[in-house]
Amino acid sequence: MNYSAAQSVVSRVLSSGLIGFAGGVITGLSPCILPVLPVIFLSGRGRVVAGLVTSFSLLTLAGAALIAALPIPDGAIRWAGLAALVLLGLGLIVPRIEAILEAPFSRLPQRAPGQDRGGFVLGLVLGTVYVPCAGPVLAAITVAGATGQVGWDTLALTGGFAAGTALSLLVFAVAGKTLTKRVAAFRRRQRGIRIASGVAVILLAVGLSFNVIGSVQRAVPDYTTALSHTVEKLVSSSPHTTSTASTTLGSCVGEALYSLPTGEAQDCGPAPALAGISRWINTPGDQPLTVASQKGNVVLVDFWTWDCINCKHVQPHLNDWYAKYHDQGLEIIGVHSPEYSFERDYDGVVKAVAHEDIKYPVAIDNDYKTWSAYGSQAWPSLYVIDAQGVVRSITIGEGGYDETEKLINSLLPERM
Numbered sequence: 001m002n003y004s005a006a007q008s009v010v011s012r013v014l015s016s017g018l019i020g021f022a023g024g025v026i027t028g029l030s031p032c033i034l035p036v037l038p039v040i041f042l043s044g045r046g047r048v049v050a051g052l053v054t055s056f057s058l059l060t061l062a063g064a065a066l067i068a069a070l071p072i073p074d075g076a077i078r079w080a081g082l083a084a085l086v087l088l089g090l091g092l093i094v095p096r097i098e099a100i101l102e103a104p105f106s107r108l109p110q111r112a113p114g115q116d117r118g119g120f121v122l123g124l125v126l127g128t129v130y131v132p133c134a135g136p137v138l139a140a141i142t143v144a145g146a147t148g149q150v151g152w153d154t155l156a157l158t159g160g161f162a163a164g165t166a167l168s169l170l171v172f173a174v175a176g177k178t179l180t181k182r183v184a185a186f187r188r189r190q191r192g193i194r195i196a197s198g199v200a201v202i203l204l205a206v207g208l209s210f211n212v213i214g215s216v217q218r219a220v221p222d223y224t225t226a227l228s229h230t231v232e233k234l235v236s237s238s239p240h241t242t243s244t245a246s247t248t249l250g251s252c253v254g255e256a257l258y259s260l261p262t263g264e265a266q267d268c269g270p271a272p273a274l275a276g277i278s279r280w281i282n283t284p285g286d287q288p289l290t291v292a293s294q295k296g297n298v299v300l301v302d303f304w305t306w307d308c309i310n311c312k313h314v315q316p317h318l319n320d321w322y323a324k325y326h327d328q329g330l331e332i333i334g335v336h337s338p339e340y341s342f343e344r345d346y347d348g349v350v351k352a353v354a355h356e357d358i359k360y361p362v363a364i365d366n367d368y369k370t371w372s373a374y375g376s377q378a379w380p381s382l383y384v385i386d387a388q389g390v391v392r393s394i395t396i397g398e399g400g401y402d403e404t405e406k407l408i409n410s411l412l413p414e415r416m
Contacts (some may be wrong), residue, residue: 016153017160023137024164032133032309033169036126040169042197043119044177049169051123053162056130060138061158063341074345081128085205088122092198114164122201129208131307131340136257136377137161142339143368187246211355245272245375249391253375254393263403265410268391271299271383274335276369279346281353281362289333289361291389298325298411300332303365303376305339307350310398313382315356317324317401321408322360328412329387332360337371339379386411 027033040048059066059077067074073378091098132138141161144154206212250269271291280286291299302318304311322332334353338344344366353362365371374383377396384393384407393407 009168013152013156016156020137020141020157020160020162022160024161024166025131025166025168027138027161028165028168029361030133032131035207036130037172038200039120039122039126039197039204041172041176042193042200043122044173044179045119046170046173047119047231048123048126049166049173051120051125052127052130052169053123053166055124055127056165057127057158057162059128059341060141061150061154063145065145065148067341067344075342076129078340078342081125082205083346084125085129086199088125089198089201089205092194092201092212119372129205132165133310134310137380139339139376143371146338146341147368154180172335189344243375245371246270250375251320252391252394253377253381253396256381256396257377260400261393261395261403261407263406263410265386265392265407266394268394271301271389271391272364272370272373274365274370275373276365277335277363278366279364281350281364282359283361289363291333291385294331294385295389296387297329297331298387298408300330301336301374301383301385302332302334303371303374303379303381303383304334305336305343305379306356307343308339308379312356313398314380314382315358317405319357319359321405325408326360330408330412334358334360334362335365335370336362337365337368337376382410384411 040052063077067077087097087101091101105361137157138161141154141158144150164212191410245253246269248267248269249272252266260272274291277288280288283289291301300318300321302314304314318332318334321330326332336343336349342348348366349362349364352358363370374381380397382395382403383391386392392411393404395404
């Protein structure tokens with residue numbers, strides 16, 4: 001490698017790290033951190049944050065490969081994390097349980113007498129159940145890890161994302177530590193803080209197990225959207241994952257990353273085929289469906305994943321459009337491309353389809369073949385295709401609902 005080429009690589013890696021850092025800071029301030037926030041705040045320890053970003057980063061990059069290499073179910077790591085959270089929560093409430101849990105680590109040296117060993121371990125466990133909002137930065141990391149396309153760019157993006165997330169979360173940890181120091185002047189109050197922390201940990205595990213957290217998150221709008229669009233624009237100009245989308249379609253995706261639809265039809269080229277789909281839900285006999293077979297209909301292809309809060313915010317609009325326009329010639333195809341390894345579980349997708357009351361066909365895209373063909377870079381992504389099979393609009397993220405519905409209405413008469 002000559003000097004110029006090496007300089008280019010270094011520059012690209014540095015820019016990836018900075019983009020990842022910006023994305024991490026925004027993610028750490030977004031509504032998606034609300035489930036873990038009480039635990040971080042009440043613990044008041046930076047080691048919890050360090051453990052969280054460490055395990056989350058490693059699982060995001062290597063989770064899919066780990067599950068493929070080991071004979072374990074797709075959701076095993078997440079369920080193990082939830083069970084461990086309950087045990088750790090009980091340990092904070094009941095000293096005897098805490099002593100039993102710490103026994104295997106009793107021979108490990110401590111930096112200072114009386115230092116709590118559990119902070120980093122608690123963070124490691126939190127990282128297995130932490131599910132932040134997935135903008136293009138996190139999507140690039142996730143898909144690169146799942147498809148084995150991990151290079152220096154991806155490692156820099158991941159490191160920057162982890163550092164940015166840690167910085168944001170540390171603000172809450174420091175604030176919590178300051179408050180608890182004032183409250184814990186007396187031993188009785190200090191004990192109360194530990195019990196409150198344990199209860200928060202157990203409630204988090206229970207809430208995630210029964211999808212209570214998702215229901216709460218639906219009510220909280222994403223107040224970081226404007227900041228996210230700025231970072232998304234940078235990611236779109238510096239792709240980190242393999243895409244087989246055409247130049248025209250890829251250009252439209254780039255524009256959609258930082259702008260909402262106008263309701264006016266675009267020409268983004270012919271819609272790609274649905275490639276690499278392993279299974280179908282909500283089709284007759286669960287048989288395959290093709291975009292080509294829908295020629296003459298208006299088709300909306302929605303890339304989603306079942307534990308994505310942004311996808312849940314968009315879902316009611318999709319259900320409404322399907323109910324209103326399906327009989328007039330609108331077909332919606334939900335392409336489920338998993339963000340995290342536990343979302344690869346087919347039964348989990350089936351339960352999510354039922355829970356979200358999805359009536360339209362859903363395709364399982366665990367290998368990201370269709371994701372790559374459409375050049376997708378974030379969840380959710382909506383592609384409106386006209387009756388001739390041309391992509392006429394792309395929406396990435398939340399918003400633009402009235403404009404998208406206006407476009408659907410304008411395209412439906414064309415099929416006649």
